Amino acid sequence: MTIADLHSTDESTNADGGVHPLGNLTAAEYETIRSIVSASDEFAETVRFAYVGLDEPHKREVLAWQAGDAPLPDRRARVLLLDMATGRSTDNIVSLTAGTFETRQILDGSRGQLPILDAEFEEIWSIVADDPRWVDALATRGLTVDQVMCVPLSAGSYDFPEEKGLRILRVLAFRQDYPEDHPWAHPVDGLSAYVDAANRRITRLIDDRVMPIPSTSGNFDDPALQGAPLETLKPIVITQPEGASFDVDGDMVTWANWRFQVGFDVREGLVLRQLSFDDHGETRPVIYRASIDEMLVPYGDPSPVRFWQNYFDTGEYLFGRYTNSLELGCDCVGEIRYFDVTVADELGAPRTISNGICMHEEDFGTLWKHSDLFTGSNEVRRSRRLVISFFTTVGNYDYGFYWYLYLDGTIECEAKLTGVLFTSSFAGDAEDGTAYPFASEVAPGLGAPYHQHLFSARLDMMVDGVANAVDEVDAVRLPVSETNPHGNAFTKRVTRIRGEAESGRTADASVARSWFVSSTEKTNAMGRPTGYVLYPQDAPTLMADSSSSIARRAEFATKHLFVTKYDPAERYAAGDFVHQNPGGDGLSRFIADDAPVDGEDIVVWHTFGPTHFPRPEDWPVMPVDYAKFTLKPYGFFDRNPALNVPAPVVAHCSMSPGAGVHGEHAGHGHAGAHDHAHIDHGGHDHAGHDGTAH
Template sequence: MQDSVAKAGAVALPTHPLDPLTPDEIRRAAAIVRMTHDLGAGMMFETISLHEPDKRVVHGAKPGEAFAREAFVCAFDRTNGKVFEARVDLVADRVVDWRHVPSVRPRILIDDIMLVGEVARADPRFQAALAKRGITDIDKVQVDPWSAGNYGLPDEEGRRLSHTFCWYRSETNDNGYAHPIEGLCAVIDLDRAEVLRVDDYGAAEVPMQNRNYAARYRSTFRDDVKPLEIVQPAGPSFVVEGNEVRWQKWRFRVGFNAREGLVLHTVGYEDDGRLRPVMHRAALSEMVVPYGHPGGGHFRKNAFDVGEYGIGVLANSLTLGCDCLGAIKYFDAWLADSKGDPYCIESAVCLHEEDFGILWKHTDLFTGEVDVRRARRLVVSSISTVGNYEYGAFWYFHQDGSIHFEMKATGILNTAGLRPGEQPHYGTVVSPGVYAHYHQHIFNMRLDMAVDGERNRVVEVDTVALPVGPENPHGNAFTIRETVLETEQNAQRNVDFNAARYWKIESAEARNGLGRPTAYKLLPLSPVPTFSDPQSMVARRATFMMRQLWVTAYHPDEIFAAGRYPNQSSGGDGLPAWTAADRPLVDTDLVVWHSFGLHHIPRPEDFPVQPVITAGFALHPTGFFGENPALDVPPAASSMSCCVG
C-alpha cells in the first residue's frame, strides 16, 4: 500500500473566492460580530461559514487578483432564544448586515449533544423512572439526543428542545443499542439545561444479550482473506492546487461547511481544449429519517440530520487503509465552535482513484480483433456519524463524462424493546427482545446546474408504447415523449417506472454536431415513495420528500430544501414556499433538487452493526458530446496485447 499524498502543514491563505474560511477568518468574523452586536453571556454561534460570492465574481476571478471575502454568521442568545444573522466583510473588518430572525430555532450544537445525557441522568424524575425498571447505576444509561420536532404541545412552546431515547451499557464499550430501555423519554430544554418533562410510556424488561461487534470481542476471523494492495508507482493521476482538483478532463473545487459537509463547486469538463461547465454547485441540501411507529414516543423520530444537526459538524477524520485505500489526498475542514473559535476536522474529505472494471469493449465477430479499455473513476468522499448511523457521501467522476453520487449508510440500527408477548407490527426483531422500526432515509440533493452555461431548461423524457394499429401492426413500437417543464409548479415531478422517466437539463444556447441542444440527464436510481400522510407533521416539515424532482429559478438565498431553520419548524418552509411563486424556468439560471433514498425494512443481518446499503443517482451526458468521449483513454500498459486487437 502506498503512503498517502503529503498534506500541507500550514493552513494556506484563500486563493479563490470559493475557498472555505480559514481559521483566522473564522476567528475574525466572530470577533467583529461580538464587537458590534454582543449578546452577552448567553451568546452562542450556530454557524460561521463562507458567504459564497455572486456567480459573476466567481467567473471573473483571476489568479493573483484580490477578491471580496464575506462570512455568514448565525448567532443566538440562549438566555432568551433570539436568533440573529450577520454578514461580515472580512476585507473591511465590519458587519455589513445584521438582522433578527423571529420565531426560529438554531440547530442542535455539539455542546447540546454532550449536555443532554448529563441533564437527564441528574433529574430525580428520570432516576425514578429508571428505578422502576430496576436500573440504579445511572452512569451506565446511554441517553441519545433527538431533535424534538413540533407537535403543538403547550409546555414546549417557545423553547429550544431535545427529545431523548435511552439504552443501557454494561461497560464503557458495550453496544448499548442491544439493550433498549423502552418507554422512557426525557424532553430537555437545551437553553435552560433542565428536564422539561419525563414521558414514561410503560416499562419493558431490558434485553441484556451480548451483541458486541468490535474486533476485540471476537476470537475467530476468516483465514482466507489474502492481501489486496492498491499500487500506483508513479502516483495518482489527479492534481490538486489549493481546493481545485484536476483529473483526466474533469475540473472542480472542493468545499466544506458545518451544515452540508462536502460541497462541490464549478464542475466542468475539458473538451478540445475548452472547459465546458456542467454544474456551478452541488451539495446535500437536506435529509429526513421518518420512522413508522405511531406511539411510545417513537412518533417523534424524524430527524433532519443536515438542518437540525449538521452533517459537516459530525464528519469523521478519515483513515488510510480503512476509509480510503490507495494514493490519497485529504482535505481538512475548519469549522467554528459555539464560542466562535476555529477547530479542525483533519482528513474530513478523501480524494482517490479506483479501478472500475471495463470502460468499453468490442470483439469483431468476423476478424476476432478485440478492443477493450479499463475504466477508472475519481472518488471524493466524506463520512459523518449522526448518532447511531454513519452516512458516507461519495461522488464519482468517470472518464466517459458521467457523474454518480452514492450515499452509503451503515452504523447501528436504532432499536426499541419488546414487552413479553408483544408482536412487532412496525419493525423487525433483530435480537431477543429487541426490534428495529421500519423507517426511511430520504435525501435531497441541490444541483445548481450550468450545462454549457447558466441558461438551461429541464425536459421530462418518458418512453411510451404505441397502440397496435396501422403504424404499429406488430405491437413492438415505442418512442419517447419530451415535455419541457416550464414553471416551478409543473416541475414538481415523481418517477414513473412505466415510462422509464428521466429528466434532461438542456443548454439554451449550445448545440452538438447533430444540431441538438447539449444536455445532461438526471437518472433517478433510488426513488422512494413516502408513506407519511401529507398532513402529518413530518410531511409538512419535509415536503421535499413528496416529490423526486423539484426545479427552481436560481436565487442565492434558496439553499436548503426544508428552509434555513427546520429545527422545531411548523412546516411550509423551503421548496413549497419558494415554488409558490411559480417562476418561469425556460432558458434561465435554474436549480434542480432531487429527492432519493432508502426504504429500510430492517433485517436480522443489519444487526448488531449494519453492512453498507446505498442510494444515489447519476448524471449522464446526453448529447453533450458528439461521440463517446472515452475513445482517447489509452490501453492498459500492462496488458496491451489483450486491450488492442
C-alpha cells in the same frame, strides 16, 4: 494545511493574492470573524457560534470576475449565534472585507430554531438526572441514572403549547452495563423526556409502559462476538507505480478532462464547485455547485414515545461537524490525496479535521470493448473513476458520501450507510400471532423501527452555460396500429417543465423515467441541445401521511425532483432553520411564486435514498447499504468522449501462475514493495498522513 490555506495559483487567488470568492474560510478568517463578533456590544460569555460558513457571492458576480469583467466580490461569512442563557438567536452577515457586521436579524423561533449545539447535548444528562420524575421512572425499571446513557434528539414540531418559543430536545435512554458496552443493545423503552434546554427543565415526561430491556450484546468490536477471523482472504494490493493521475493546486483539481474545486461546509459537508469538462481544448461547464443540502431520517413507529422521531441530520445537527478524520481505517485505498477541513467550534475558534476529505482513483472494469466480426478489430479500454468522499457519524449511523467522475463524462453521487441501528424494545407478537407491524426483531427482544433515509442533492446546473431547461422523459408503449402493425414499436414522451410549481415529479421505473437537463443556447453536431440526463434510483418518497407534521416540514421529500430558478438565498431544501420548524419553508416557499425555469439559470433538487426494513443481518453493526443517482452526458458530446483513452498495458494486467490476461478481470500488476502501494491485511491502515499511501 487546510483546503482553504492551500490557495496558491491564479485559479485560487486574484492578482493581488486575495482568496478565491468560493474558497473555503481559512483558519485566519475564522479568527477574524470571532474577533468581530466578540467585539460587538451584544456579545456575552454565554453566546455560542451555532454555524459559521461562507456567504457565497451571487453566481453572476463570480462568473463576471472570472471573465475579467468585474472586481473580486467582497468576502462575507454567515454567522448564527445562540445565547445559551436566554435562547436569544441571531442570523448575521459579517463582512471580512470591511471587518464589520453587515446585517443582523433576531429570530423569534416561529419559523424554526438554530441548529442544536453539542453544548446543549452535553447538559441533558444533568438536567434529567435532577428531575425526580425521571429518577422515579428509571427506578420503576430497576435502574439508576448512573446506569443509563441519555440520547438527546431533535424535537420536531407538534404544537405542544408548553413548547412555544422554547428550544426543545426529546430524550430517550439506553442502559450501559460497563464502559465498553454499546448501549444501543439495551433500549429503555416506553419512557421519554421532553426538555427545555435553555431553562434546564423537563416540560413533559412520557412514561407509557414498562418494557423488558433487551439483554443481547451489541459489542460488534468484541472478538468473542466476532468469532474466529476469516483466514482465507489474501491481501489485495492497489498500486499506481507512476503516481496518481490527478493534479491538485490548492483546492483546484484536474483529472483526465475534468476540472473542479473541492469545498467544504459545516452544514453540507463536501461541496464540489464548478465542475467542467475539457472537450478538445474547450472548457465546458456542467455543474456550478453540487452538495447534499439535507438529509432526513423519518421513523415509522407511532408509539407514544417514538412518533416524533424524524431527524434532519444536515439542518438540525450540521452533520459536517461530525466528519471523520480518515487517518485510521481503510476508508480509501491506493494513491490517496487527503484534504484537511477547517470549521469553527461553538466558541468561534477554528478547528481542523485532519484528512476529512479523501480523493483517489479506482479501476472500474471495462470502459468500452468490441471484437468485430468483419474487420478482425479487437479493442478494449479500461475504465477508471475519480472518487472524492467524506464520512460523517451522526449518533448511531455513519454516512459516507462519494462523488464519482468517470472518463466518459458521467457523474455519480453515492451515499453509503452503515453504523448501528437505532433500537427499541421489541413489543412481540400480538395474541393472534401477528408481528409488531412497525419494527423488525433483529435480536432476541430487540427491535429496530422501520425508517427511511432521504437525501436531498442540490445541483446548481450549468450545462454549457447558465441557460438551461429540464424535460421529463418517459418510455411509451404503442398499440398495434397502421404505423405499428406488428406491435413492436415503442417511443418516448418528452415533457418540458416550464415553471417551478409544476416541477415536483416522482420517479417511475415502469416507464424508465429520467430528467434531461439541457442547454437552451448550445447545440451539438446534430443540431440538438447539449445536455445531461439525471437517472434516479427508483425508491419510495416520504412514507408519512401528507397531513403529518413531517410531511409539512419536509415537502422536498414528497417528490424525487424539483426545479427552481437560481437564487443564492435558496440553499436548503427544508429551509434555513429546520429545528422545530412548523413547515412551509424551503422548497415549499421557493416554488410558491412559480418562477419560470425554461431557459433560465436553474437549480435541480433530487431526493434519493432507501426505505429500511431492518434485518437481523444489520445487527450489531450494519453492512454498508447504498443509494445513488447518476448524471450522464446525452448529446453533450458529438461522439464517445473516451475514444482517446490509451489501451491497457499488458504488463499492468494481473498475471497468475498458469493464467493469461483476461479482459474484464485484468487488473493492476502485483508491484511488490512499491512505496505507494496500499496493502490491506484485513483492516490495518497503511496509509501515510502526507497524502500518499504506504
